[in-house]
Amino acid sequence: MSTDKEVEVKFRVFRFNPKTDFVPRWQEYKVKVNKSTTVLDALLKIKEEQDPTLTIRYSCRQAVCGSCGMMINDRQMLACFTRVLELNSDVIKVAPLKNYRIIKDLVTDFSELFQKEKQVKPYIIRHDVEELLNPTGTYKQTEEELLGYIQFADCIECGMCSSACPVSATDPLYLGPMILNRAYRFISDPRDLGFEQRLEAIDSEHGCWRCHFAASCSAVCPKGVDPAKAIQLLRRALVKKGVLGISSSKKVELIPMGHVKGKLELPKGWE
Amino acid sequence: MAIYEENREGVSGWFRLRRYSVERALYLMQRLSGIGIVIFAFVHLLYTGWHPGGWGDVILGIFVVYHTLNGLRLVLTEHGFLIGRPIRAVYPYRKGTLYGSQRYLVMVILALFVIFILIWSYVALVIQAG
Ligand code: SF4
Ligand code: SF4
Ligand code: FES
Numbered sequence: 001m002s003t004d005k006e007v008e009v010k011f012r013v014f015r016f017n018p019k020t021d022f023v024p025r026w027q028e029y030k031v032k033v034n035k036s037t038t039v040l041d042a043l044l045k046i047k048e049e050q051d052p053t054l055t056i057r058y059s060c061r062q063a064v065c066g067s068c069g070m071m072i073n074d075r076q077m078l079a080c081f082t083r084v085l086e087l088n089s090d091v092i093k094v095a096p097l098k099n100y101r102i103i104k105d106l107v108t109d110f111s112e113l114f115q116k117e118k119q120v121k122p123y124i125i126r127h128d129v130e131e132l133l134n135p136t137g138t139y140k141q142t143e144e145e146l147l148g149y150i151q152f153a154d155c156i157e158c159g160m161c162s163s164a165c166p167v168s169a170t171d172p173l174y175l176g177p178m179i180l181n182r183a184y185r186f187i188s189d190p191r192d193l194g195f196e197q198r199l200e201a202i203d204s205e206h207g208c209w210r211c212h213f214a215a216s217c218s219a220v221c222p223k224g225v226d227p228a229k230a231i232q233l234l235r236r237a238l239v240k241k242g243v244l245g246i247s248s249s250k251k252v253e254l255i256p257m258g259h260v261k262g263k264l265e266l267p268k269g270w271e
Numbered sequence: 272m273a274i275y276e277e278n279r280e281g282v283s284g285w286f287r288l289r290r291y292s293v294e295r296a297l298y299l300m301q302r303l304s305g306i307g308i309v310i311f312a313f314v315h316l317l318y319t320g321w322h323p324g325g326w327g328d329v330i331l332g333i334f335v336v337y338h339t340l341n342g343l344r345l346v347l348t349e350h351g352f353l354i355g356r357p358i359r360a361v362y363p364y365r366k367g368t369l370y371g372s373q374r375y376l377v378m379v380i381l382a383l384f385v386i387f388i389l390i391w392s393y394v395a396l397v398i399q400a401g
């Protein structure tokens with residue numbers, strides 16, 4: 001069967017252990033792949049058959065956990081979501097994500113990222129303590145309200161957008177697209193009442209004003225999230241609040257949900 | 272070494288344009304033209320009578336016209352216009368910031384840029400010189 005036809009591909013893999021090595025080096029491996037082999041499969045094959053010292057991080061193997069983001073041929077991609085032969089290249093260059101500290105080889109350290117994320121309080125904030133402790137029902141929302149934030153809720157926190165952002169490249173304190181998208185995801189959720197509490201982090205020098213709309217974050221996102229859109233909508237909300245003086249309690253006016261008034265924007269085939 | 276461990280790109284990251292969307296190139300040019308204008312403004316403040324003249328005028332015109340036109344695009348997009356509404360992300364993904372109105376606007380500002388620069392170059396090189 002043609003799908004099983006094996007081809008030999010050369011992998012140039014970034015090797016570096018900050019604890020022992022002075023400088024990184026590139027190591028080459030030859031791997032036989034077929035049409036369905038992903039970059040992650042190939043790296044695991046190298047690890048099993050040729051070099052057990054190669055370090056990688058993964059868990060779900062299906063673009064859900066966000067652990068396997070790396071630079072594949074100089075672009076942020078999920079190793080488990082990228083087929084080797086679809087790259088159409090004789091040599092596959094694999095390196096750790098840019099702009100994160102390297103732990104070893106292809107594994108980067110996200111602890112700083114998740115630490116920063118806490119600033120935007122990535123959870124639903126409510127004031128009705130009594131209802132939270134003794135729930136009498138569910139918080140209902142309409143399909144239209146859901147569509148206002150569901151795209152941004154699809155983020156798997158792979159950190160690739162923040163790695164691609166040219167602003168993150170020069171400003172280590174910048175919250176970055178992943179976190180700002182996260183903030184917008186909760187702010188635009190009709191159940192959430194925490195807009196004010198997130199302002200300190202978002203409405204700051206290293207918050208959403210730092211973004212220059214290079215849209216590289218959206219270009220690399222593997223889940224269709226469009227973090228650049230979230231950031232611009234966040235700014236829109238802040239401008240409306242600051243310049244037009246719309247109170248943050250009037251969420252409907254701050255957060256664009258065009259589809260609430262008009263037609264639902266469903267993809268083809270969903271009607 | 273720490274610098275390898277940190278793995279931060281720094282300014283070189285601005286110049287890594289291959290494999291990203293065109294907006295990143297526009298962003299780089301916005302930065303460079305901005306820096307160019309600031310440098311000119313400084314020199315201009317120190318020597319108020321000086322202006323570059325000839326090809327210098329053309330280059331200054333390129334910086335100013337590009338920075339203005341692209342700046343207008345950013346004013347719109349960064350206030351949430353023309354980037355599409357939130358949708359349900361369904362494969363194959365279409366991201367509002369990379370398709371549709373925003374992209375048409377990119378083409379419009381680039382076309383206007385070429386037209387303005389051609390006119391300005393004619394003024395600077397032919398009419399003023401002649
Ligand atoms: S749109 Fe903003 S956050 Fe996204 S890559 Fe560009 S500068 Fe970074
Ligand atoms: S927005 Fe996309 S690229 Fe960024 S962390 Fe989430 S899934 Fe990854
Ligand atoms: S292994 Fe989970 S996203 Fe790739």
